[in-house]
Amino acid sequence: MTNLKNQLQNKANNTNQVKKASPSKGMEQLLTKMGGQIQKALPSMVSSERFQRVALTAFSNNTKLQQCDPMSFIAAMMQSAQLGLEPNTPLGQAYLIPYGKQVQFQIGYKGLLELAQRSGKIKTLYAHEVRENDTFDIDYGLNQTLIHKPLLKGDRGEVIGYYAVYHLDAGGNSFIFMTKDEVLEHAKRFSKKYNSGPWQTDFDAMAKKTVIKQLLKYAPLSIELQKATSMDETVKTEISDDMSLVKDEGIEAEFTELTDEGAELTDEGAEVENQQIEGQQVMDM
Helix, strand or coil: CHHHHHHHHHHHHHHHHHHCCCHHHHHHHHHHHCHHHHHHHCCCCCCHHHHHHHHHHHHHCCHHHHCCCHHHHHHHHHHHHHHCCCECCCCCCEEEEEECCEEEEEECHHHHHHHHHHCCCEEEEEEEEEECCCEEEEECCCCCEEEEECCCCCCCCCEEEEEEEEEECCCCEEEEEEEHHHHHHHHHHHCCCCCCCHHHHCHHHHHHHHHHHHHHCCCCCCHHHHHHHHHCCEECCCCCCCCECCCCCCCCEEECCECCCCCECCCCCEEECCCCCCCECCCCC
């Protein structure tokens, strides 16, 4: 009789553990159910399985992401999937950044270079920092010129600015220069997460991305690259008609809410119930 009681108790405990799924487990369930739709959004060279692992790792390693609205995370993740950029990896292609209870999608410097190279219009695209002891001169006007000779020996000094240059496949080129103060002003004005995230951990890369984005405003871009830059630093709370998912498909997963310290609460956990995924057009990459 005692053994039977123990077996029943163990079964009950196991059932409770399933009901109180951790945020990571709940997100894993959600990603698994969405595998087919994720694959539709991804470029052909990226597998759904790999992308799901990358996204789940990003979610599991950040308790602040786990506290965000799950569908906001999914929406940001799908933006990254559409562009074929791996989020929150050492590659620096893209970032999923918690912003209150929502998740912001942000393209990284290397991700922007990758997208530009895929566009078929831009032959080369690059950005560099300029330091105070470098030889640097620019001329705008009818005959634009840029000269930058980094100091090869000795102290190059502090960074004073950044520039970006593109060369088109069809011929022609252009450039733009921003002082460091201009970059700082732009970041503080337009970035919701300037005080945290990549602006604080990788300032140079974000500064180079900024000058590249400013330069690309005046470049003959492909529709795909235009759409990619418009997605940058956006927050979505649902899957809109610009995303690739099956409509009206109920997706359920269980989440246990976390406190700021990452401890589990004693309630049964929040559920993502019958999330209605709308709109369904894959962005051709």
